[in-house]
Amino acid sequence: LFVMFGELWHGLLSGIFAILSLYYLYTNKTSREFFLSIFTLGVIQLVLILWYVSPVILELFIEKSGNHYSKWWFPPFLWNIPWFIVPPLLIREGATGLLS
Secondary structure, eight states, rough: HHHHHHHHHHHHHHHHHHHHHHHHHHHHHHSHHHHHHHHHHHHHHHHHHHHHHHHHHHHOTTTTTTTTTTOOOOOOHTTTTHHHHHHHHHHHHHHHHHHO
């Protein structure tokens, strides 16, 4: 339920700010609204991917859990690496544009 609730918010908020970012990208790429929308999109993406991954990371250390590190191997975490690379880039780009 915890992860499902996070996925719901992730999809809703990311969708809204992705549409806003694309709108400002094509209407006025140098506006403060554009930089604010990509900054907010990056923050939302980063916070909500941490929300999504945190229970799995915690379960790695609980021996009775099906996700304990001795029962499976690491590649499923590797699928989420882009989610930890792209949001900081969006945050940096948005912050740089807002501060300039």
